[in-house]
Amino acid sequence: ARVRGCQLRGAGAWVKRGRERSPPDAGVEAKLFVARHEGRFGAGAVVIRCGSNTHYLWGGVDREMSGYRTGEAVQWRVIQWAVEKGCKLYDLEGIDPIKNPGTYKFKKKMGGRSVTLPKLRTRAYGARGSLLKAILDRRG
Numbered sequence: 504a505r506v507r508g509c510q511l512r513g514a515g516a517w518v519k520r521g522r523e524r525s526p527p528d529a530g531v532e533a534k535l536f537v538a539r540h541e542g543r544f545g546a547g548a549v550v551i552r553c554g555s556n557t558h559y560l561w562g563g564v565d566r567e568m569s570g571y572r573t574g575e576a577v578q579w580r581v582i583q584w585a586v587e588k589g590c591k592l593y594d595l596e597g598i599d600p601i602k603n604p605g606t607y608k609f610k611k612k613m614g615g616r617s618v619t620l621p622k623l624r625t626r627a628y629g630a631r632g633s634l635l636k637a638i639l640d641r642r643g
Contacts, residue, residue, distance in 0.1 A: 530553065531551070532552075534552070539573075546568070555590050559596050562574075564637065593615070598611070
């Protein structure tokens with residue numbers, strides 16, 4: 504599979520706003536990686552780099568192309584790019600073996616380690632904050 508990296512300059516409003524609000528030397532960039540086999544889309548991933556950390560935001564694969572390992576090709580290209588940029592950490596973000604076993608298995612086979620973060624804690628400031636906190640606490 505052939506993997507190509509594409510800059511996301513202005514591709515989404517959130518990327519554009521983030522770039523406009525960040526100083527030029529902030530070391531923040533978003534990138535889209537796409538793997539194709541014989542011209543057909545196989546997989547893609549959107550990542551963001553903040554300094555020496557790279558974060559997987561979202562991605563997708565064409566399951567019919569799984570035999571060509573396009574998902575793995577994209578991930579290894581992301582890792583190569585992150586190393587070239589001097590990154591020390593690639594965070595694939597959440598995994599859930601119960602609700603999303605396929606993604607869990609895919610991310611686990613990439614060889615990283617699982618990190619369990621503490622539960623989100625909120626504090627209320629004012630009446631609106633108290634209302635929002637109550638809603639968030641109920642959602643768990």
